[in-house]
Amino acid sequence: MPGRHATSPNRHRCDEAAVPCSGTRWRRQIPKPVRIIQLSDIHFGAEDPAAVNAAADYVTRTAFDLLLVTGDITQLGHHGEFALAGAWLATLPGPKLATPGNHDTPWFGFLERITAPFQRYERAIGPAAQGEFMSPVLAAWACNSARGWQVRLNWSKGEVGRRQTENAIRHLRTASSEAARVLICHHPLVELPGAPMTSRVRGGRQAAAQIAGAGVDLVVTGHLHVPFVQPLPFADGLTYAVGAGTLSLRERGAPPSFNVIEIDGDNLCVTAMAWKDQRLEPDQIWRAPLRARAAGAIGRRR
Numbered sequence: 301m302p303g304r305h306a307t308s309p310n311r312h313r314c315d316e317a318a319v320p321c322s323g324t325r326w327r328r329q330i331p332k333p334v335r336i337i338q339l340s341d342i343h344f345g346a347e348d349p350a351a352v353n354a355a356a357d358y359v360t361r362t363a364f365d366l367l368l369v370t371g372d373i374t375q376l377g378h379h380g381e382f383a384l385a386g387a388w389l390a391t392l393p394g395p396k397l398a399t400p401g402n403h404d405t406p407w408f409g410f411l412e413r414i415t416a417p418f419q420r421y422e423r424a425i426g427p428a429a430q431g432e433f434m435s436p437v438l439a440a441w442a443c444n445s446a447r448g449w450q451v452r453l454n455w456s457k458g459e460v461g462r463r464q465t466e467n468a469i470r471h472l473r474t475a476s477s478e479a480a481r482v483l484i485c486h487h488p489l490v491e492l493p494g495a496p497m498t499s500r501v502r503g504g505r506q507a508a509a510q511i512a513g514a515g516v517d518l519v520v521t522g523h524l525h526v527p528f529v530q531p532l533p534f535a536d537g538l539t540y541a542v543g544a545g546t547l548s549l550r551e552r553g554a555p556p557s558f559n560v561i562e563i564d565g566d567n568l569c570v571t572a573m574a575w576k577d578q579r580l581e582p583d584q585i586w587r588a589p590l591r592a593r594a595a596g597a598i599g600r601r602r
């Protein structure tokens with residue numbers, strides 16, 4: 301899976317371009333929404349096979365601008381789990397952008413978890429530390445919030461360093477003024493009220509405040525195993541935390557699901573597609589306003 305500049309030229313929009321229609325007249329092409337499909341927490345080794353197959357079928361049949369995989373692609377970080385995950389991802393169309401989760405380090409293998417925690421992930425999936433996608437309508441930056449170990453008992457919680465945040469903002473500043481800007485990582489940067497678990501991201505609130513202040517539109521994460529959309533309580537309140545559910549058997553009060561994220565002008569629509577009663581169906585839908593594109597052009601306001 302490419303981790304950097306996984307662009308697909310034939311997916312780039314030609315907004316407002318005049319195109320021929322059937323006959324001799326010409327019409328103006330209507331810009332389409334930007335569509336992102338977000339898969340998360342598949343946990344190969346504890347995956348829900350029917351839900352995984354349904355998600356793959358949906359991804360294969362649906363046009364999109366970017367496929368995101370927001371971590372915990374394996375259950376225990378076993379070689380066999382990564383082999384399954386890598387082979388499965390290779391069957392899916394792109395472009396793709398992925399980031400590891402806390403389950404993507406070797407659960408058994410303490411020394412490797414300390415010295416080379418993402419070696420297996422990088423062999424099977426792609427670069428772990430960071431990744432990027434850039435098109436005229438969408439800019440995305442992947443930031444690794446997982447750690448092989450930490451100086452605290454629960455190393456599965458997240459961390460985002462100051463330099464990671466600065467890199468994300470620096471990258472997203474280079475996007476066109478019309479592009480939607482998206483940061484992805486595994487752990488939600490701030491706690492979600494009523495969530496089934498915490499993420500306790502070191503540096504998370506500071507990162508979220510800086511990201512929101514820089515005009516980034518979405519912070520897209522996994523980890524909780526339940527889908528959600530929540531405005532971040534910083535800056536103008538128009539940066540949204542978007543979380544996806546799981547495609548594993550590790551449900552936490554919500555059925556297996558993945559997200560379809562659509563950005564149509566200044567409008568955000570997130571649909572959680574759930575696997576329920578042996579069918580895939582829209583389960584929850586969130587709609588929210590985004591900041592105006594021109595006004596949201598980070599780097600031009602500063």
Ligand SMILES: [Fe+2]
Nearest residue numbers: 341372403523
């Ligand atoms: Fe997970």
